[in-house]
Structure formats: C-alpha cells, structure tokens
Amino acid sequence: MKIKNMLTLLPVSTLLLTALAGCGSDTNKVSQSASPATSTAASTPSGPPVTLTVEVFDRGVQGQPDLNNNTWTRYINDNFGKQNNAIVKFVPVPRSQEVEKLNVLMAASEAPDVSFTYDSATVSRYAKVNGIIQLNDLLDKYGKDLTNYLGKTVLSYGLFDGKQMAIPAKRTSLAWNGMFIRKDWLDKLGMPVPTTRDELYNTLVAFRDKNPGGVNGVIPWGLAATGLNYNYGNLGESFWGKQSDEEFNTAPSWLRPGNKDALKFLNKLYNEKLISPDFALDKTAKQADADLTNGKVGFFSANWDYPLRQNISQPLKANVPTANYVPIDTFQNSEGKYKKIAYNENGVNVFIPKSSKNAELAIKYLNWMSDPKNLFFLQYGQEGVNHKMVNGIPQVINQTGDNMQISYLNLDYTLVVNGVELGDPQKNIKALAASAPGLEEAAEKSYKINTTETYTSFFFDTPNESNIKFGKTLGDMNKLMTDKLIVCKPAEFDALYDKLVAEYMAAGGQAVMDENVKIYKAMQANKK
Structure with missing residues (x-):
C-alpha cells in the first residue's frame, strides 16, 4: 500500500463515529442461471444459503x-x-x-x-x-x-x-506517466527526437515559430490544470539534486533541491508562449483533449497510454490523418538518468x-x-x-x-x-498493447520507457495524523501554488516561490513533514 508520490498531498477522509440515517440496502436479486459454456457448479448443498x-x-x-x-x-x-x-x-x-x-x-x-x-x-x-x-x-x-x-x-x-x-x-x-511528441512534425522540420531538456526546448521553439502542422493557434506543449492529465511528466525529477533517503521520503516536493529550478523552467516556457496559454482554466482537460485531437499540440505528458486510447486516437486520426504521436524519454538528470515515478506493486x-x-x-x-x-x-x-x-x-x-x-x-x-x-509479464504487456489497435508497437515502447529507471514512494505503515488534518488544505494550496508560479512574471518568480513555500509549511506542511520523519525513523529502527 505505498502511496503515490505526487506533488499534491492527498486528503484522507476520517472514520465517521456516528451512524447516518437513510443508508438503504440493495434489494437487487442475484440471478442463479448458469452460463452454459462456463458453469462447473455442482448441485446446491442442502440448507439455507x-x-x-x-x-x-x-x-x-x-x-x-x-x-x-x-x-x-x-x-x-x-x-x-x-x-x-x-x-x-x-x-x-x-x-x-x-x-x-x-x-x-x-x-x-x-x-x-x-x-x-x-x-x-x-x-x-x-x-x-x-x-x-x-x-x-x-x-x-x-x-x-x-x-x-x-x-x-x-x-x-x-x-x-x-x-x-x-x-x-x-x-x-506499473507504468504511470508518459511523454509523447508529434513525429510527423519533427520529420517535417528535419529534427531528431529530443532526448534532453535543452533539445526539447529547442524543439518547442521550432514548433512555435515554424508551425509545422499549419494550424491556427499552435500549442508546442499541451497542459491542463494541475493534477489532471497533460502534466509535467518527470521534468521535476530531472532537476532534483542529491538527498538522503530520509529527506526524499519525508519532505514535500517543495523542499527538494532543484524543485525551484524545475518550476522556473516551466515559468520560462509559459512566458515564451510554449505552453497552453489558458491551461490553468482547463479544470476538466476538455480543452486540452480538443486541442490534441484537432492536431494543435506538438508535445505533452499524460498517462503512459493516453494518446493510444481510442477516445483520443480515433478522433485525432479522423481530424488529422497524418498525425503520429510517438513515446519519448527526454528529461535526463545530471547523472544521465531518466528517473520517473512508477506505480507500486x-x-x-x-x-x-x-x-x-x-x-x-x-x-x-x-x-x-x-x-x-x-x-x-x-x-x-x-x-x-x-x-x-x-x-x-x-x-x-x-x-x-x-x-x-x-x-x-x-x-x-x-x-x-x-x-x-x-500469468506471464510479457503476455501481459502484449495484452495491454492490444487495447490500442494499430498502435501496438507504440504502446509497447511507451510501457518499456516508463518502467525503466523508475522509483516508487515510501510506504508509511502508520497514519500521519497531521496529513489527515491538513491534507485537503495543503492539496488545494499545492495546485494554486504551481499554477501561480508558472504564470507569474519571471522577475517575480524567486520571491513568490519563497513566499508560497513558507505559507505552505506554516499551513501544515511542516507538521506533516515532522510526523513523517518520526514515523520513518521508528520504522527504520524496527528493521534493526
């Protein structure tokens, strides 16, 4: 039961202490008719079931x-x-x-x-x-x-x-997020698939300036509101510096070395019109979906199989038959690795x-x-x-x-x-890919990329009472902080980042981190 290590701190509902009226029971009758091709049931034993x-x-x-x-x-x-x-x-x-x-x-x-x-x-x-x-x-x-x-x-x-x-x-x-780019746009521009942040930046600039799709309102990087699909992929991880295991597992992302630089990079992209201009207003991701399926988006990050799903791939093919999204791995860290989060087991x-x-x-x-x-x-x-x-x-x-x-x-x-x-991991991957007819090769490649050089989050075996108390407040703050930092003027970024993080820690972030440290140390001591 490891918990996803996301930017937000997820709120936890507490156990109700009193019964609530009006809790009706389901009265649907269960059919006892057997499926002829599959039933192996014996006759019903005697006595009431x-x-x-x-x-x-x-x-x-x-x-x-x-x-x-x-x-x-x-x-x-x-x-x-x-x-x-x-x-x-x-x-x-x-x-x-x-x-x-x-x-x-x-x-x-x-x-x-x-x-x-x-x-x-x-x-x-x-x-x-x-x-x-x-x-x-x-x-x-x-x-x-x-x-x-x-x-x-x-x-x-x-x-x-x-x-x-x-x-x-x-x-x-176990694959979680993935990143995808318009290969047909790259080919038209004679550019290679980007494999680093700098290469991606140059590619986004080319998408903006040269508009290889010839669309009205080209969007180099498609985003939606914080916490939805169309996210930042493993951009943050590519900036993170070294941390001890305790720091990495107990501190919020805001305090990780390099996190500030990651948000500053996104701020730069936004101010250079390389990101969806109204992404923070897209609370449902419907606008991002429309931009994607209408062929306006050059690069984006979402679930590892998002563009392979039929509700995306089919309208995209109908609107832009030549569109070809391919999975890529582009956010390389200082050690030459492409660290990314994966689901736990x-x-x-x-x-x-x-x-x-x-x-x-x-x-x-x-x-x-x-x-x-x-x-x-x-x-x-x-x-x-x-x-x-x-x-x-x-x-x-x-x-x-x-x-x-x-x-x-x-x-x-x-x-x-x-x-x-x-019963076989390789067959499982083949079966996953089969759910994207015509795009099986891309699906297998995306799954492989996003299960390579991965990490999972730490499992705390004791409830964090501070997280239960402050989780919703911190989660809401998280979203607002990220959006504000991306869209602010570059000259205001450093001061705003420090101010917002201080407010976050005072609003419960410090209490959550302190309790995480306490639980973490107790768990490590029990292992000895």
Missing part, C-alpha cells in the same frame, strides 16, 4: 448492466456461490464517493463482508480503531492459493503493526470489517478468485462472445448489456489483481 456481501464500484457508466445480475455476477454465483452454499450479493458504492460512503457503512456496521478502497490511509485508520479483522489465521487456513498468487511483497503492503489487516491486489501494470486494498459474520467465506471467495481459470473468465469472459484470440493474446470485445465491463478488465469484480493477468 449464506449471503456474502461484496462491495462493487458504481461508476455511473452509461448503459451499464445491473451490477448484481450480469454475465460476471452469474459466473461468480454459479461457480463459487453454489459450491459454497452461498449467494454473493454486490453492494454498489459510488466511485466518486467511495471513501465517504464506506465511512458511513462502517460506522453503521453495514459495510460489505468484502470491502475495499484505493486509499491506504483509510484502511490504516480502520485498523487503528479496531474496525477490521486481522487476517493472518484466516489466510493460513483458507487462503493458500491467494497467498501464493499475491506473494510476500504484495501482501506486505497490507501489514499494519506487523499484522495482516488488508489484502492488497497485485498491480501488474499493490493496487486496491481489500479488507473485512469487524462487523462481518462471514470472514471465513470472504477469504474463500478471494482464494477462489485467484485461480487462473476463474480470474481469466472474470477478465475476459468466453471466447467468441466476450473476447477473441489474436496471436495467442485475448482481446476484449466491447459490448453493452449483460456482457458489458464497466471498468477495465472488470477490475471492480477482480479484487485480487489490478491489471492484465495472463
């Missing part, structure tokens, strides 16, 4: 199926439920309010037997107030396959005070609330899910119906109705894994 409740995200996807009665839930009930004299009932939780809703359910002792969240700090808070079940003995008795599948490293992210309090999913795709955090009466069955369910056969069906379904095989790699057939996957590879139903799982 036990109901196992499992959280599922309601993402509000247009045309989504009944979250309790679809191809995937029927498979689960036919192949796990019937064999265990159980009915698996899914409890929808709005994705945009997952922590808030979970807090309400936990406070009312109504949280599903199998609950989960991406916010590891929330899990540690639950563990601290004794609100969730310790899982060591249950995993030993009923989770052998699950334990073998996840492995010691992934499971370690679910340890709190040395006890297994959560089951982290295995994250199979863990994904969503699964836990069992103390109020659950079905902890044993919950672990059996996750153990069943870790079986390759079951995991494959939940991700890909039936061949010829839900997926097709191309060169030995399954490709999902996007559908509506019962067969629709409301999240990528059904990750809301496959709680033991985040990402493609074909």
Whole structure:
C-alpha cells in the first residue's frame, strides 16, 4: 500500500463515529442461471444459503448492466456461490464517493463482508480503531492459493503493526506517466527526437515559430490544470539534486533541491508562449483533449497510454490523418538518468470489517478468485462472445448489456489483481498493447520507457495524523501554488516561490513533514 508520490498531498477522509440515517440496502436479486459454456457448479448443498456481501464500484457508466445480475455476477454465483452454499450479493458504492460512503457503512456496521478502497490511509485508520479483522489465521487456513498468487511483497503492503489487516491486489501494470511528441512534425522540420531538456526546448521553439502542422493557434506543449492529465511528466525529477533517503521520503516536493529550478523552467516556457496559454482554466482537460485531437499540440505528458486510447486516437486520426504521436524519454538528470515515478506493486486494498459474520467465506471467495481459470473468465469472459484470440493474446470485445465491463478488465469484480493477468509479464504487456489497435508497437515502447529507471514512494505503515488534518488544505494550496508560479512574471518568480513555500509549511506542511520523519525513523529502527 505505498502511496503515490505526487506533488499534491492527498486528503484522507476520517472514520465517521456516528451512524447516518437513510443508508438503504440493495434489494437487487442475484440471478442463479448458469452460463452454459462456463458453469462447473455442482448441485446446491442442502440448507439455507449464506449471503456474502461484496462491495462493487458504481461508476455511473452509461448503459451499464445491473451490477448484481450480469454475465460476471452469474459466473461468480454459479461457480463459487453454489459450491459454497452461498449467494454473493454486490453492494454498489459510488466511485466518486467511495471513501465517504464506506465511512458511513462502517460506522453503521453495514459495510460489505468484502470491502475495499484505493486509499491506504483509510484502511490504516480502520485498523487503528479496531474496525477490521486481522487476517493472518484466516489466510493460513483458507487462503493458500491467494497467498501464493499475491506473494510476500504484495501482501506486505497490507501489514499494519506487523499484522495482516488488508489484502492488497497485485498491480501488474506499473507504468504511470508518459511523454509523447508529434513525429510527423519533427520529420517535417528535419529534427531528431529530443532526448534532453535543452533539445526539447529547442524543439518547442521550432514548433512555435515554424508551425509545422499549419494550424491556427499552435500549442508546442499541451497542459491542463494541475493534477489532471497533460502534466509535467518527470521534468521535476530531472532537476532534483542529491538527498538522503530520509529527506526524499519525508519532505514535500517543495523542499527538494532543484524543485525551484524545475518550476522556473516551466515559468520560462509559459512566458515564451510554449505552453497552453489558458491551461490553468482547463479544470476538466476538455480543452486540452480538443486541442490534441484537432492536431494543435506538438508535445505533452499524460498517462503512459493516453494518446493510444481510442477516445483520443480515433478522433485525432479522423481530424488529422497524418498525425503520429510517438513515446519519448527526454528529461535526463545530471547523472544521465531518466528517473520517473512508477506505480507500486499493490493496487486496491481489500479488507473485512469487524462487523462481518462471514470472514471465513470472504477469504474463500478471494482464494477462489485467484485461480487462473476463474480470474481469466472474470477478465475476459468466453471466447467468441466476450473476447477473441489474436496471436495467442485475448482481446476484449466491447459490448453493452449483460456482457458489458464497466471498468477495465472488470477490475471492480477482480479484487485480487489490478491489471492484465495472463500469468506471464510479457503476455501481459502484449495484452495491454492490444487495447490500442494499430498502435501496438507504440504502446509497447511507451510501457518499456516508463518502467525503466523508475522509483516508487515510501510506504508509511502508520497514519500521519497531521496529513489527515491538513491534507485537503495543503492539496488545494499545492495546485494554486504551481499554477501561480508558472504564470507569474519571471522577475517575480524567486520571491513568490519563497513566499508560497513558507505559507505552505506554516499551513501544515511542516507538521506533516515532522510526523513523517518520526514515523520513518521508528520504522527504520524496527528493521534493526
């Protein structure tokens, strides 16, 4: 459960202490009809079945199926439920309010037997107030396959005070951000792919002055508001100076040596009209998407696969058939390396609330899910119906109705894994690339670039109470600080940077850092 090491300090919702009224229960009926091609369930055992409740995200996807009665839930009930004299009932939780809703359910002792969240700090808070079940003995008795599948490293992210309090999913795709440039523009200008900051700067200037795409309002570097896609990639890392492990893991980015120079570089680019002029007003990234798909943007950084996604690649191809974005690695540091952040090995955090009466069955369910056969069906379904095989790699057939996957590879139903799982890392990469038809080579190259010379953030096994208290304030300040520093006049930059950082530290940044240091030192001492 390492936490992403972003510029912002993410706010953490606290556990509600009182029950809230109006918390209704899901009354959807679970279909018991088997999928003829996949059902291996035996006849239902005698006696009344036990109901196992499992959280599922309601993402509000247009045309989504009944979250309790679809191809995937029927498979689960036919192949796990019937064999265990159980009915698996899914409890929808709005994705945009997952922590808030979970807090309400936990406070009312109504949280599903199998609950989960991406916010590891929330899990540690639950563990601290004794609100969730310790899982060591249950995993030993009923989770052998699950334990073998996840492995010691992934499971370690679910340890709190040395006890297994959560089951982290295995994250199979570790690439995070990526950078992309218009190769067709470079070719037209006779310029090589930039591999350093200086080369990128010269390229951006050429894009501005020569406008190789012949567009109205050329944008050398496309950006959107802080915290969205169209970010700064690993520009900051290329400026960072040497730090001790303790400094790197406990201090905010604002105090890192070189961070000021990184923001000053962006300020220079903005004042030279090399960055989207109104990026700070683009709170949804819709304008950046429009600029990109209309062929105005020469370079940008976003998720490693962003321009390969069909909602971007298809309209871009329709509007500008010759446009060709290629992945690049251009922010080299003083040591000649291209350091960049990657996702940690863990994904969503699964836990069992103390109020659950079905902890044993919950672990059996996750153990069943870790079986390759079951995991494959939940991700890909039936061949010829839900997926097709191309060169030995399954490709999902996007559908509506019962067969629709409301999240990528059904990750809301496959709680033991985040990402493609074909049992082979190379096949996993091929499968990721297959989701970008016609751009598979670019996808594989981007993934390779963005899983090379990477680092991950430090996992604090104890909640930082100061971060809980000041996190939202600091997160909001972070965004405003970054935007102000990029758009200010160059002559004002140094004084403004120092002023804003001082305000940030006084507003809680210092308290968060001090507590980080305390927790970090205690963890290092425990290792000795």
